[in-house]
Amino acid sequence: xxxYYEHAGITIFHGDCREILPGLRASVVIADPPxxxxxxxxxxxDSMPVDEYRNWLGEILVxxxxxxxxxxxxxxxxxxxLDMKPVVIGANLRPVATLGWHKKEFAGDKWTVxxxxxxxxxxxxxxxxxxxxxxxxxxxxxxxxxxxxxHGNPFAADHPCPKPMPVMRWLVSLFAPNEATxxxxxxxxxxxxxAAKDLGRSAIGIEIExxxxxxxxxxxxxxxxQFTSG
Numbered sequence: 001x002x003x004y005y006e007h008a009g010i011t012i013f014h015g016d017c018r019e020i021l022p023g024l025r026a027s028v029v030i031a032d033p034p035x036x037x038x039x040x041x042x043x044x045x046d047s048m049p050v051d052e053y054r055n056w057l058g059e060i061l062v063x064x065x066x067x068x069x070x071x072x073x074x075x076x077x078x079x080x081x082l083d084m085k086p087v088v089i090g091a092n093l094r095p096v097a098t099l100g101w102h103k104k105e106f107a108g109d110k111w112t113v114x115x116x117x118x119x120x121x122x123x124x125x126x127x128x129x130x131x132x133x134x135x136x137x138x139x140x141x142x143x144x145x146x147x148x149x150x151h152g153n154p155f156a157a158d159h160p161c162p163k164p165m166p167v168m169r170w171l172v173s174l175f176a177p178n179e180a181t182x183x184x185x186x187x188x189x190x191x192x193x194x195a196a197k198d199l200g201r202s203a204i205g206i207e208i209e210x211x212x213x214x215x216x217x218x219x220x221x222x223x224x225x226q227f228t229s230g
Contacts, residue, residue: 005217009202014213017185017206021063027180029064035077039160042209061091071126081121093125101145155189168195190216
């Protein structure tokens with residue numbers, strides 16, 4: 001398949017990740033799939049029956065496992081966290097740990113079925129008994145990241161669930177070896193791809209909605225030029 005975008009170690013494919021993943025290979029997969037909570041993702045149905053959604057996600061995790069040399073790190077969504085263990089095990093992955101990130105500015109303003117959820121879980125799974133991670137000193141080496149603010153994210157108007165850049169830089173730094181390749185099968189507006197690029201990793205993104213491919217490609221095309229006085 002011809003890439004939608006390809007430059008400086010970053011590639012974007014436009015299409016269904018279930019069709020494209022079998023032809024790819026990378027060190028690690030970092031994924032933020034839709035959570036089946038009724039958001040508008042264009043080509044993707046985010047309101048499936050529960051069993052259908054779990055089967056869909058399980059199929060993607062199987063393909064992620066096969067495409068990855070080691071780890072599969074993904075956001076399950078707060079609503080789905082307690083249902084994820086059988087899905088992960090069913091994909092022949094070993095649950096390693098649950099990480100999380102905290103939206104510091106949120107307190108009691110996002111009620112669903114109980115106290116307001118002010119953090120989001122991240123599942124680290126692997127097909128290895130000794131999964132790779134970068135031993136990092138300081139707060140970046142912990143299993144929980146505090147993000148001071150998510151207000152003002154320029155991509156929030158374009159995508160239902162854009163992740164803050166600090167979160168994706170943290171995950172790439174933790175789980176992608178230096179000079180590794182990262183796969184993001186649900187690339188959205190390209191935050192993971194941009195984080196990988198900034199950190200000196202190659203990355204492959206797959207996105208089913210073309211308007212998100214376009215946003216990601218434009219975002220990744222922006223170069224910082226160094227000017228010297230002469």
